[in-house]
Amino acid sequence: MKPEAHETPPVLRVENAGKVFRDFWRRPRIRAVQDLSFEVRPGEVFGLLGPNGSGKSTTLKMIVGLLRPTEGRLHVLGAPPTDVSRKARIGYLPEDSYLYPYLTCEETLDFFGSLFRLPRAERRARTAQLLDMIGLRHARRRPVGEFSKGMARRIGLAQALINDPDLIILDEPTSGLDPLGCRQVKDLILTLARRGKAVLLSSHLLADIEDVCDRIAILFNGRLQAIGSIRDLLEERDRPRVTLPAVTPEQLRAILAALKAQLGREPELDYPRRNLERFFLETVARAMNQDTEPSGAAPSEGVAPYLDGPPHA
Amino acid sequence: MRKVWAIAKLTLRGAMRSRVAPLLFGLLVAVIVGLPLTIRGDGTLSGEVQILVRYTLGLAMLILSLAALWAGCASVSLEWQSKKLQLVATKPLHPFELWLGKWLGLVLLNAVLLAVAGSVTAALLRWRLREPLADPARRGELLADILVARRPLAPEPVDVDAAALARLEQARGLGRLPPDVSPGAAFEAFRQALRTEAFSVAPGGARSWRYPQPGPLDPGHPLSLRFRFSCSTPGPVRVAGAWVVRRGDADVRVDTNAVATTPHVLHVPLRDLPQEGALTVEYRNTDSEAVTVLFSPDDGLETLARAGSFGPNYARGLLLLFGQLALLAALGITAGSLFSMPVAAFVSGFVLLMIQMAGDLASLTARPITLVSHHGDALIGPRAAVFFQWVFRLLGSVASPLQVPDALGRLTTGILVSWAETGRVLLTHGLIYPILLAGLAAWIMRRREMALAG
Ligand SMILES: Nc1ncnc2c1ncn2[C@@H]1O[C@H](COP(=O)(O)OP(=O)(O)OP(=O)(O)O)[C@@H](O)[C@H]1O
Ligand SMILES: [Mg+2]
Numbered sequence: 227m228k229p230e231a232h233e234t235p236p237v238l239r240v241e242n243a244g245k246v247f248r249d250f251w252r253r254p255r256i257r258a259v260q261d262l263s264f265e266v267r268p269g270e271v272f273g274l275l276g277p278n279g280s281g282k283s284t285t286l287k288m289i290v291g292l293l294r295p296t297e298g299r300l301h302v303l304g305a306p307p308t309d310v311s312r313k314a315r316i317g318y319l320p321e322d323s324y325l326y327p328y329l330t331c332e333e334t335l336d337f338f339g340s341l342f343r344l345p346r347a348e349r350r351a352r353t354a355q356l357l358d359m360i361g362l363r364h365a366r367r368r369p370v371g372e373f374s375k376g377m378a379r380r381i382g383l384a385q386a387l388i389n390d391p392d393l394i395i396l397d398e399p400t401s402g403l404d405p406l407g408c409r410q411v412k413d414l415i416l417t418l419a420r421r422g423k424a425v426l427l428s429s430h431l432l433a434d435i436e437d438v439c440d441r442i443a444i445l446f447n448g449r450l451q452a453i454g455s456i457r458d459l460l461e462e463r464d465r466p467r468v469t470l471p472a473v474t475p476e477q478l479r480a481i482l483a484a485l486k487a488q489l490g491r492e493p494e495l496d497y498p499r500r501n502l503e504r505f506f507l508e509t510v511a512r513a514m515n516q517d518t519e520p521s522g523a524a525p526s527e528g529v530a531p532y533l534d535g536p537p538h539a
Numbered sequence: 540m541r542k543v544w545a546i547a548k549l550t551l552r553g554a555m556r557s558r559v560a561p562l563l564f565g566l567l568v569a570v571i572v573g574l575p576l577t578i579r580g581d582g583t584l585s586g587e588v589q590i591l592v593r594y595t596l597g598l599a600m601l602i603l604s605l606a607a608l609w610a611g612c613a614s615v616s617l618e619w620q621s622k623k624l625q626l627v628a629t630k631p632l633h634p635f636e637l638w639l640g641k642w643l644g645l646v647l648l649n650a651v652l653l654a655v656a657g658s659v660t661a662a663l664l665r666w667r668l669r670e671p672l673a674d675p676a677r678r679g680e681l682l683a684d685i686l687v688a689r690r691p692l693a694p695e696p697v698d699v700d701a702a703a704l705a706r707l708e709q710a711r712g713l714g715r716l717p718p719d720v721s722p723g724a725a726f727e728a729f730r731q732a733l734r735t736e737a738f739s740v741a742p743g744g745a746r747s748w749r750y751p752q753p754g755p756l757d758p759g760h761p762l763s764l765r766f767r768f769s770c771s772t773p774g775p776v777r778v779a780g781a782w783v784v785r786r787g788d789a790d791v792r793v794d795t796n797a798v799a800t801t802p803h804v805l806h807v808p809l810r811d812l813p814q815e816g817a818l819t820v821e822y823r824n825t826d827s828e829a830v831t832v833l834f835s836p837d838d839g840l841e842t843l844a845r846a847g848s849f850g851p852n853y854a855r856g857l858l859l860l861f862g863q864l865a866l867l868a869a870l871g872i873t874a875g876s877l878f879s880m881p882v883a884a885f886v887s888g889f890v891l892l893m894i895q896m897a898g899d900l901a902s903l904t905a906r907p908i909t910l911v912s913h914h915g916d917a918l919i920g921p922r923a924a925v926f927f928q929w930v931f932r933l934l935g936s937v938a939s940p941l942q943v944p945d946a947l948g949r950l951t952t953g954i955l956v957s958w959a960e961t962g963r964v965l966l967t968h969g970l971i972y973p974i975l976l977a978g979l980a981a982w983i984m985r986r987r988e989m990a991l992a993g
Contacts, residue, residue: 290629292990308985313631324626326549328556340545341630369556385626 236265237303237393237424238289244297245284245448258284259448261298266424268392271415273435274428276445282428283321285445286397289426290318303393314342317391319399323382327371331362334370335384342389349388355530356384359414361407361523375402377523383411387533394418396427400434405506410526412438417529433503436460542632546640547647550614554648563606563652570602571595571659584667584677585685591664593951599656600860600947607649607864608891611871612883614641615980620879625989634984638872638977645868646969650861657857684804688852688955689763689843692750692818697836699733706733734836740780740822742829747821748840753786756814760845761806763953764820767839770799771831778830783821787813794825799832818842846955855956856946862961862968863943867891869973876980897938940967 241263247256259281266272274282287293289300291307303312325334332353339349357363360380365373370381379402386394399415400408415425415438429435435442436456443453452459473481485493528534554560574595575587615637618624627637668678668686706729710716716725740746756762762784770778781794784807791811797803820842824832834840874887943964949956 287990292625292628293988310631310633313629316629318626318629320622320626322622324622326553326623328553329549333552337545337549338630340541341627341632343541343631 234268236267236301238266238426239301240264240285240289240298241300242298243285243288243295243300245281245288245293246296257448259288259295259445262443262445262448262450263298264443264450264453266393266426268424269419269422270441271419271425271427271439273439273442274426274445275430275432275435275442276428277430280445281448282445283397284448286318286395286426286428290316290395314389315392317386317389317394319382319386319396321397321401323378325370325378325381325385328369330367330369331357331373331381332366334381335388338385339388344389352388352390352530352532355532356387358527359410359530359533360384361410361526364524374522376404376407379403380407380523383414387530390532392423394423394425396425398429399427400429400431404523405503406510407523408434409503409507414529414533417534421534542636543640543643546632546637547644550641550644551648553614554610554644559606559610560648560652563602564655566602567599567652567656568659570598571656571663574598575663584674585681587667588664588681588685589951591660591667593947596656596660597947599660600653603649603652603656603864604867606652607645607867608871608887609884610645610648611641611868611873612875612880612887613871614645614875615872616875616878616880616883619876619989622990628989633981634876635977635981637984638876638980641872642865642869642973642977645872646865649864649868653857653861653864657853661853682849683761683806684763685951685953686849687845687953688847688849689953690754690846690955690957692753692842692844694842695749695751697734697737699730699737702733703729735833738834738836738839740824740832740834742824742826742831745821745823746834747819748842750818750820750842753818753844756809756812756818756844758809758812758814761808763843763845764805764807765802765841765843766797766805766822766834767802768797768799768832768834770833772799772828775800776830778824778832779826780832781823781825782807783823784809784812785819785821787816789813843954846957849950849953852956853950855958855961856950858961859943859946859956859964862964866941866968866972869976873976873980876984893934894938894941897935897942941972943968 243259243262244257245259246254247258249255262281262285264272274285276282284293288295289302289307291302291313294308300307302309303315305312326337329337335353335356336349339352344352354363357366360383362377362380362384365377370378373381379399383396383399386396394415396415399411403411412434415427419425419438419440425438427435427439439456441453441455442459444451470478470481482493482495551560575591578590578594615624618627624637664686668681703726707716707722707726710725710729711722716722738746764782764784768778770776775798777796777798779794779796781792782805783790783792789812791807791809793805793807795803795805820840822832822834822840824830870887870890871883874883874890877883878886944956944960946956948954
């Protein structure tokens with residue numbers, strides 16, 4: 227976690243927000259979110275966690291102005307969520323990528339770019355960079371209606387970033403993505419945060435959250451159950467772990483003996499495994515060097531240069 | 540504007556790639572080329588021209604109208620239902636811009652399709668009038684009477700109210716008014732009788748119509764008299780008569796021997812008449828039999844002066860139709876922004892019906908609305924009656940600016956569609972009402988939670 231994060235004013239402040247869905251006769255039907263408060267600051271990655279139907283998407287929709295809170299208040303970039311001008315600085319990836327199926331990949335990004343009044347040359351440049359980043363350059367002339375779920379998700383992610391937003395709201399960004407895509411998205415999120423962007427994401431993939439988030443909130447039935455920095459919440463201070471460089475069996479035996487003498491009992495010994503993610507990534511990387519013409523997503527060319535410029539003031 | 544244009548482009552792409560636009564295009568061309576082949580006219584050249592312009596272009600216009608309304612309704616409501624608007628709504632786009640973009644897209648599409656329909660029709664018309672296909676004499680007639688733009692002259696109004704009132708008083712004084720006839724009804728009956736009298740010509744008599752301000756009359760082109768009469772001898776008999784057109788101290792006389800009940804056109808040369816002053820058209824009943832000639836008070840005689848050629852008139856007619864399509868698209872989009880799909884289509888259809896009925900509404904609002912059962916009891920109280928009168932008056936005043944001249948009817952009878960009328964329709968249908976509708980839609984959309992299902 228960045229030390230300066232606490233000094234800058236929050237990009238997003240949610241104060242005691244609640245949402246009750248009503249039926250046609252305005253009778254309260256579902257209490258989707260209750261008394262929820264949190265803040266997200268520039269450069270911070272904030273994760274919303276919770277089981278299905280716990281109110282994650284509802285919270286994000288209130289923040290982007292698609293739903294109105296029935297209680298409490300939200301301040302997005304210093305204004306209420308319905309303020310049209312602030313939307314120029316927000317990027318939103320909805321839970322499903324609601325794209326126009328008849329537009330091609332390139333046209334989709336160009337269309338969303340025009341909604342931000344980006345000049346044509348800028349739209350072109352960003353579209354090309356984003357397509358390289360999401361690995362869909364070879365599919366840029368294909369209508370997105372025929373894309374696979376993960377490919378559509380990648381386009382959805384790209385459209386959320388076309389305006390180089392300061393507040394990025396991602397509803398389950400890794401859902402439908404292959405492990406490679408997941409890794410890229412996570413790297414992207416970290417790059418964006420490093421540049422001072424605030425990222426708010428929801429997921430129920432705990433590993434993803436753990437990899438990228440500085441702070442998290444856990445929701446259940448629309449209520450906040452826990453909130454704090456990942457380190458504070460997860461660290462078990464009474465069980466330290468020591469990592470050794472490569473040692474000979476004799477050295478290891480000597481170290482264990484010394485430890486036993488010190489602690490008064492036998493310490494646990496195990497060997498770290500490569501995790502499956504790393505193994506998968508290495509295997510695919512090897513295969514990619516042999517195959518030439520991809521039909522799905524191609525390897526990413528890295529974060530789009532315009533997103534990876536010098537950090538914001 | 541970049542945002543509006545982006546939405547417009549999106550709408551056009553959607554129409555093209557969902558194959559709606561190509562389908563409409565094909566349908567229009569098929570209708571315009573196919574319909575004249577399947578409808579059997581009266582065999583005359585002018586009959587064919589009428590079919591081509593009125594029915595073929597009319598059907599094309601009907602298709603385009605339905606498409607404009609339907610596409611308008613669908614363009615917002617379906618995108619809303621399929622949640623595509625959810626993503627668009629998180630962008631810095633005002634609902635007004637969204638509306639405008641959708642409308643611009645549909646209007647452009649309609650403009651292109653209408654232009655195609657108009658040009659195909661014009662090309663067919665041209666082809667049909669080529670020398671080897673058309674008899675030159677018939678062709679000349681057609682060019683003089685149908686493929687031309689003529690301005691109807693406004694006659695001095697016939698005021699029969701005073702006379703009708705006098706007759707009513709007289710009948711009352713003599714005690715000859717039946718007790719079960721209301722004075723209002725009796726007055727109306729006298730008025731009708733007097734109006735009929737004012738358009739009848741007794742044997743050996745004459746009747747004249749005065750045009751105090753005929754406007755500029757081109758001496759190089761004849762004045763057209765379109766007339767139709769019935770006579771006291773039943774059936775299609777020939778009646779001898781003479782038309783005399785007078786201006787200043789000169790006149791032109793044309794003798795006729797016309798058949799009753801069928802429409803006639805007479806061309807009276809204006810060469811020898813002075814350029815100034817009021818114009819008088821007189822009919823003299825010179826038949827040797829003692830028949831009375833009756834012109835219908837409403838459309839028995841029309842005096843038409845040439846005001847231009849057919850081409851520009853046709854273009855103005857198409858512009859008039861275009862204005863109507865622009866309004867339909869606007870109505871559809873607003874309905875689609877307020878309601879989900881079938882409801883939107885139903886509502887906009889209903890509104891359209893109200894606009895069509897605006898004339899009737901206006902006449903209803905003259906007095907408080909009364910609903911009477913067949914026993915004669917009033918079904919609604921006087922307050923309700925006044926309330927409904929105001930409701931109808933309001934609806935009438937919203938809808939009456941939307942009354943449009945019948946462009947196709949005029950084009951097939953060689954009547955001028957003036958620039959003033961065209962401009963007015965483009966202003967109301969293509970600008971003012973769409974902006975009002977856009978404002979309404981934007982106002983509601985801003986208050987709506989986009990993520991809620993329809
Ligand atoms: N438009 C709506 N109308 C009525 N109820 C809704 C609506 N949207 C969401 N809800 C309800 O609100 C609750 C929270 O839903 P939400 O979509 O926020 O959950 P979530 O945490 O995003 O779940 P998931 O992990 O499945 O995406 C659910 O009970 C859901 O049924
Ligand atoms: Mg969700």
